[in-house]
Amino acid sequence: xxxxxxxxxxxxxxxxxxxxxxxxxxxxxxxxxxxxxxxxxxxxxxxxxxxxxxxxxxxxxxxxxxxxxxxxxxxxxxxxxxxxxxxxxxxxxxxxxxxxxxxxxxxxxxxxxxxxxxxxxxxxxxxxxxxxxxxxxxxxxxxxxxxxxxxxxxxxxxxxxxxxxxxxxxxxxxxxxxxxxxxxxxxxxxxxxxxxxxxxxxxxxxxxxxxxxxxxxxxxxxxxxxxxxxxxxxxxxxxxxxxxxxxxxxxxxxxxxxxxxxxxxxxxxxxxxxxxxxxxxxxxxxxxxxxxxxxxxxxxxxxxxxxxxxxxxxxxxxxxxxxxxxxxxxxxxxxxxxxxxxxxxxxxxxxxxxxxxxxxxxxxxxxxxxxxxxxxxxxxxxxxxxxxxxxxxxxxxxxxxxxxxxxxxxxxxxxxxxxxxxxxxxxxxxxxxxxxxxxxxxxxxxxxxxxxxxxxxxxxxxxxxxxxxxxxxxxxxxxxxxxxxxxxxxxxxxxxxxxxxxxxxxxxxxxxxxxxxxxxxxxxxxxxxxxxxxxxxxxxxxxxxxxxxxxxxxxxxxxxxxxxxxxxxxxxxxxxxxxxxxxxxxxxxxxxxxxxxxxxxxxxxxxxxxxxxxxxxxxxxxxxx
Amino acid sequence: xxxxxxxxxxxxxxxxxxxxxxxxxxxxxxxxxxxxxxxxxxxxxxxxxxxxxxxxxxxxxxxxxxxxxxxxxxxxx
Numbered sequence: 001x002x003x004x005x006x007x008x009x010x011x012x013x014x015x016x017x018x019x020x021x022x023x024x025x026x027x028x029x030x031x032x033x034x035x036x037x038x039x040x041x042x043x044x045x046x047x048x049x050x051x052x053x054x055x056x057x058x059x060x061x062x063x064x065x066x067x068x069x070x071x072x073x074x075x076x077x078x079x080x081x082x083x084x085x086x087x088x089x090x091x092x093x094x095x096x097x098x099x100x101x102x103x104x105x106x107x108x109x110x111x112x113x114x115x116x117x118x119x120x121x122x123x124x125x126x127x128x129x130x131x132x133x134x135x136x137x138x139x140x141x142x143x144x145x146x147x148x149x150x151x152x153x154x155x156x157x158x159x160x161x162x163x164x165x166x167x168x169x170x171x172x173x174x175x176x177x178x179x180x181x182x183x184x185x186x187x188x189x190x191x192x193x194x195x196x197x198x199x200x201x202x203x204x205x206x207x208x209x210x211x212x213x214x215x216x217x218x219x220x221x222x223x224x225x226x227x228x229x230x231x232x233x234x235x236x237x238x239x240x241x242x243x244x245x246x247x248x249x250x251x252x253x254x255x256x257x258x259x260x261x262x263x264x265x266x267x268x269x270x271x272x273x274x275x276x277x278x279x280x281x282x283x284x285x286x287x288x289x290x291x292x293x294x295x296x297x298x299x300x301x302x303x304x305x306x307x308x309x310x311x312x313x314x315x316x317x318x319x320x321x322x323x324x325x326x327x328x329x330x331x332x333x334x335x336x337x338x339x340x341x342x343x344x345x346x347x348x349x350x351x352x353x354x355x356x357x358x359x360x361x362x363x364x365x366x367x368x369x370x371x372x373x374x375x376x377x378x379x380x381x382x383x384x385x386x387x388x389x390x391x392x393x394x395x396x397x398x399x400x401x402x403x404x405x406x407x408x409x410x411x412x413x414x415x416x417x418x419x420x421x422x423x424x425x426x427x428x429x430x431x432x433x434x435x436x437x438x439x440x441x442x443x444x445x446x447x448x449x450x451x452x453x454x455x456x457x458x459x460x461x462x463x464x465x466x467x468x469x470x471x472x473x474x475x476x477x478x479x480x481x482x483x484x485x486x487x488x489x490x491x492x493x494x495x496x497x498x499x500x501x502x503x504x505x506x507x508x509x510x511x512x513x514x515x516x517x518x519x520x521x522x523x524x525x526x527x528x529x530x531x532x533x534x535x536x537x538x539x540x541x542x543x544x545x546x547x548x549x550x551x552x553x554x555x556x557x558x559x560x561x562x563x564x565x566x567x568x569x570x571x572x573x574x575x576x577x578x579x580x581x582x583x584x585x586x587x588x589x590x591x592x593x594x595x596x597x598x599x600x601x602x603x604x605x606x607x608x609x610x611x612x613x614x615x616x617x618x619x620x621x622x623x624x625x
Numbered sequence: 626x627x628x629x630x631x632x633x634x635x636x637x638x639x640x641x642x643x644x645x646x647x648x649x650x651x652x653x654x655x656x657x658x659x660x661x662x663x664x665x666x667x668x669x670x671x672x673x674x675x676x677x678x679x680x681x682x683x684x685x686x687x688x689x690x691x692x693x694x695x696x697x698x699x700x701x702x
Contacts, residue, residue, distance in 0.1 A: 008691025052691075059690060060640060063647040067640035102637045110635070110665060208700075223665040274638070282665045 011052050015096045021045035022089050042085035049092025050076045066242045071265045074245070078262035079591065090592040091266060098599030102275070105606040109283045109613065113219055116289060119172045119191050120212065124156035125149070127200075138190075145203045151196050155188045158210045159201035166197020173211060174292045174545035215544075218296065219289045223282050225297030230277050244268030259590065260583060267579040267594040272601040276568030279609030284561030287613050292544035293554045298565075300540045304524045304555065305562040307507045310457055311496060311518070314464035314474060316511035317528055318548070319439040323352050325360035327420060327436030329411050338433050342425060344369055345382055345391055353423055356437050375399075379423070390426040402426050408434070419473035439466075442548060446478055451552040451617075455559070459504075463492045463518075493517035509551065526551070553617045560615050568605040575601040626656065626702040629680045631669040634693040636662075641692065645669060648686055654678035672702050 007014070025041035028034045050073065057069035072095055079088035107114075125133040127146040138156045141147065146162070149155055155168070165183035172191040179195055182188060188201055191212035208217065244265065252261035281298040288295050295301050315321050332338050344366040346354040372382040378399070379392015390400045394412065397404065404412070408431055415422055420436030449460065461482040464471045468485035475483030484495070492508075496518055499506050508515070508522035511529060519525030519538045527539035528546045543550040579597060582589040636642055642662045649669065650657050654677025661670040671683065684694045 005689055005691055009693075056691070059644055063644060065640060065643055065647075067643075068638065069640070099637060103635050106637055107635050110667075113666070220663060220666040220668065224663040271638075278665055 007055060008052055011096060012100060014048050014052060015093070015100060018045045018049040018089065018093050018096065021048065022093060025086075025089070039085055042089045045089035046076065046080070046085055046092055049089065049096060053092060053095060066245060068241065068271065071241065071244060071268060074248075075262040075265040075591065078258055078265070082258045084259070084591075087591045091595045094592070094595045094599055098595075098602060101599075101603055102606065105603065105610065106275075106279070109279050109606060109609050110223075110286065111613070113216070113223070113282075113286045113289060116172065116219070117216055119154075120216075121154040121156045121190055139207065141203055141206050143203050143206055147201050147203060149188075149194050149199050149201060151194060151198060153194055155190055155192050155194065155201070157190045157203045157207075158205035158212075159188055159203045161186050161188060161199050162202050164197060164199035166199050167195045169193040169195050173215070215289070215294065218294060219285060222295055222297045222300075223278075223285050225299065228299070230281075230298065233273060233277060236273075241268070263583050263589060263591045263594050264580070266591050267576065267583065267598060271598060272572035272575060272605045273569065275602055276572050276605035276609070277565050279606050280561055280565040280568055280612065283609045283612035284557060284564070284615075287615055288554065288557055291550070291553065292547075293550050293557065294542040294544065295554075295558070296540050298561075300524065301558045301561050303505065304507060304541065305558040307505050307524060307555075308456065308458040309461070309499060309504045309506050310452065310459070311461045311463055311492075311499075311506055311508045311522065312480070313492070313508075313510035313515050313518070314462055314466060314471060315439060317509055318445055318462070318474060318478065319441050321439065321511065323356040323421070323437050323439045325356050325435055326438045326440070327415055327418065329415075329434040330432070331408070331430075331434075332427070332432035338425065338427075340364060340367060341384055341387070341389055341427065342391070342433065344384060345372075345380055345389060348372065349374075349380065353421060353437050357423065357435065387427050388429070390424075392424065393422055394424065397424050397426060397431070400426070400429075402429055402431060404431065416469070419470055421470070439470075441474060441477065445548055448548045448552055449478055449480070452555060455552060455555050457555070461499075463487050463495060465489075489515060489517050493521040496521045511546075526554075556617045557612075557615055561612055564608060564612055568608055571605055571608070572601060626672055627675045627680075627699050628659075628670070628672050628702040629683060629697060629699045631671075631680075631684065631687070631697045632695045633667045633669060633687065634695060636664055636667045636692075644690055645687055645692065648690055649683060652678060652683065652686055655683075 021041045022045045025038050025045065028037035028041060053069050053076070054073045057067065057073040060067040060069060072091070076088045076092055079085070079091070121138050123135050124138050124141050125148040126136050126141065127148065128134050133148045141157050147156060147159065151166070161182060161184050163184060165181070167179040167181055168188060170180055170189065170192045173189050188199070189212060190210040205211070207213070247268070248261045248264040251264055252258065281301065284301060285295050285298070312318055330338060339361050342357055343361045343364045346357045347366055348369070367384050369382045369384050372380060374380050375392065375396060378396035379390070381400070382389050390396060390402065411434055412422060415434065415436040418436060418438070420438050423435040423437060424431055425433040452460070459482070460480045462471060462475050462480045462484070464485050465487055466485050471483045471485035487495070492515070496506050496508060500523070505523045507524040507526055508518045509526045509528065510519055511527070516538045519527060524541060525539040526541045526543065528543050528548070541554060543554065575597060579589070579594055633645070642664050646660055646662045649655060649660050649671060654674040656672040659670070659672035663670070669687070673683065680697055680699050684697060687694055
């Protein structure tokens with residue numbers, strides 16, 4: 001047993017020895033003109049070369065598996081029988097050399113994820129009972145430990161900042177090298193780098209639960225999740241290899257032509273076919289992971305590459321999800337007073353519109369308010385000093401019997417046409433301030449949607465819980481044909497189901513928090529979510545940086561990966577067909593040439609797969625605006 | 626029961642995978658359904674009964690097939 005292990009470990013040295021003997025053999029033939037030395041050198045080269053192959057063949061046969069090693073071993077034995085030592089030596093050499101190169105190049109196609117793994121933090125500085133920080137391996141960190149992170153260090157585990165502040169490079173999580181400023185109360189992720197500042201964090205997720213480790217595990221599983229095509233090829237090659245053995249035997253029995261039979265054995269190896277598909281997937285998924293796009297397996301890539309319909313959620317997907325005050329009109333002379341009143345009342349509320357207003361005004365000294373009454377869906381009525389304040393939408397203003405004069409009515413309809421939600425403040429029965437608040441469209445959204453159209457997306461649909469007016473406005477601006485508002489999360493899922501019944505393949509893009517039903521219902525669920533567990537678990541594709549610009553990249557990469565896989569399959573099958581035909585219909589084919597072409601085709605599919613690592617979405621030059 | 630994750634040398638042929646898979650399955654104290662050889666990441670994940678076998682025995686069996694085990698990690702299942 002030990003010796004077997006030893007021989008297999010020394011495969012590369014055996015390769016070198018076999019090569020030296022082959023060179024020496026031809027040296028003796030052409031320079032020394034010695035047939036005896038020539039033949040015996042080749043015999044040595046063959047034996048050295050076939051040794052590890054035969055051992056592997058024996059191991060496979062023991063578990064009832066007819067592997068490529070078995071075919072090659074039988075072929076070499078056949079070559080020995082007909083005393084074609086040059087053939088046997090060269091075939092074993094090429095086979096070993098091919099395996100050597102394959103290992104090297106395959107490592108390259110898998111390098112994207114390995115480079116991520118290497119970003120894993122190794123140690124942490126933990127606060128001990130004696131109030132100082134001690135370095136411990138990251139595996140020993142427990143939830144609620146207090147850890148110190150210094151400038152330039154990696155965040156060891158997921159946690160919350162409890163003191164200090166700093167700039168973090170979160171490229172390992174989002175795929176984007178953009179610095180994020182974080183301070184007390186903010187969440188930090190394992191594997192991200194503290195570019196400057198010093199912080200103390202309280203560990204919240206450790207070990208396999210950190211976002212970083214979850215991403216790694218997810219990508220690794222995705223790379224090995226088999227698509228239908230792959231499962232077919234697996235099954236196919238299970239019968240294919242024994243089939244080749246049988247075919248060679250039949251040819252021999254019919255023709256008694258040993259050279260032809262053993263050449264078939266060598267040619268029949270399904271190497272390129274078996275390697276070609278996984279190579280494309282691994283490179284494609286790896287590239288995606290590096291750029292913050294997680295594909296959950298090759299099935300997802302194939303489905304997505306064929307998708308023609310994309311359904312978008314509005315809030316947080318096409319828009320920023322944070323309403324902002326965009327238009328203000330004052331009818332009051334004392335602006336300062338109006339702002340102070342607004343600030344004092346809205347500070348008390350959690351409503352998104354109220355938050356937008358307090359953010360807009362900024363820090364301000366507030367006044368005590370009393371007699372506050374919240375009218376659901378309309379606004380707030382309250383008193384400040386001796387003033388009666390009415391703050392809310394037009395419904396509330398009408399209900400309070402406040403007069404809206406013609407010029408204000410004009411302002412209101414102008415604000416509404418711009419797609420704003422309205423907040424009106426009246427003091428003592430007179431309208432003083434009109435605020436237009438909008439959930440702004442994310443920057444470059446139109447550009448990204450247009451590039452999706454160029455990539456072959458035929459139909460875009462916007463579904464939202466917002467009112468139809470706002471939804472129409474946004475759809476208009478973005479050139480989306482179908483837009484439906486007033487939808488609950490389950491309505492969206494039902495709508496997607498309806499599309500699927502009409503035979504459409506539907507991708508859904510949402511923020512992953514309240515859109516889980518739609519993410520699950522769609523053929524391809526795409527979550528915009530940096531590091532939220534729900535998003536990672538329920539979706540098929542995760543855009544880690546929550547940027548819509550990742551979507552054209554994801555679609556382009558999926559298409560490129562799919563094409564790459566098809567190229568590899570065509571190449572692999574084509575080579576086998578050409579080789580098999582040449583055995584019967586040409587003079588030049590023999591075992592060595594066959595092995596050479598076979599190994600070359602394997603390397604070719606690997607190199608082709610490697611091209612995907614470099615894939616980037618081509619930026620078209622922008623037209624002048 | 627314990628869960629082991631072994632990082633293997635780069636696997637280049639699917640038949641290597643089948644060899645490792647079948648060999649590990651035949652060992653004593655292995656949860657047969659848990660054996661998962663991942664071709665692309667060249668990893669083996671397996672759950673085993675630590676009163677019957679050990680991660681060293683699993684590593685030994687794989688090494689005997691001629692595959693290097695680069696690192697291993699054992700956690701409570």
